[in-house]
Amino acid sequence: MRFQGSAFPPNSSVRHAAELDASSSTSLCIVTEEETVYCEVAWVEVSAPVGNLPIRFKFADGWMFVADRTPQINEWLKRNKRSSFVEKMETKRFAWLLSVVCCIGVIVGSYVYLLPWLSEKVAHAVPDTVAVALGDKVLASLDEHWAPSELSTLDQEQIRTRVSHYLSQIEPLPYSVDIVFRSSEMGANAFALPGGKIVVLDQMVKLAANEQQLDSIILHELGHVHHRHMLKRLVHSSILSVGVSLLTGENSGVIDNMAGVGVFLLSNGHSREAEMEADEYAKHNMRVIYGSSEAMAEMFERFSQQEEFAIPEWLNSHPDFDERIEAARN
């Protein structure tokens, strides 16, 4: 099989009348009046067949053969799997779709399975000093909006002493606990910061009718400390923002904003799952310390009777409120 056309020597625009010998299945041969050039088919670059445009066969040594599309050439192209431009695009489109689907699968899979697993591992690997420093940083940011506690030093010390007393009766926590008091217009609330710092607002102390009720809230926060919820969420968001910045190239202030992220996470409350875990921890330990978790249910009820706009962190999953009271009693 021979095709008629023109040949161009390497780096030359001088046209030679030529033939392309395609009788061999493994090699092609350009035959001009003066020269005969061979090249293995595998090393021949063939232009993509588009419409009726001439086909170019570029040899590895730079020789080029150009011929108009003929049925013969089409047959050779077909036999050598040089499919049409459209077909190529179809194949590419399929490959493209497949890679998009794979990418989405990897991203979703990472988000659903890898990220929580990694957050858990990293949160456990973060040195205590770093966790404590992070907690201090978050508190410093919050202090811009909060006022100092109006509780007397004696009242504060009494609560701290009581907590440290019952801490010796329960399973040791990953961090040493530091209870601090603040006042805020946001109403009755309490927070567990990374590194074992627990913030109790004066309004929460006032809302509690007795020590046991207040302790049920402090124990709920200790549940967040026990499960390292805050640190896990911080790590989770940080990995996420690093991941997003890697994907988008936007990396301004990923590390700097850690404390800011912490404040944001606190104001958004924990996930429903984390709240349940903290409730479960509080309930269990109320029974260990006081022999009953009734005060916890009472505290939840007390809060439900309050006409407050802000839903406190420990009741973040508002629709499940009755469920949580029920769970505290069961």
Ligand SMILES: [Zn+2]
């Ligand atoms: Zn909570």
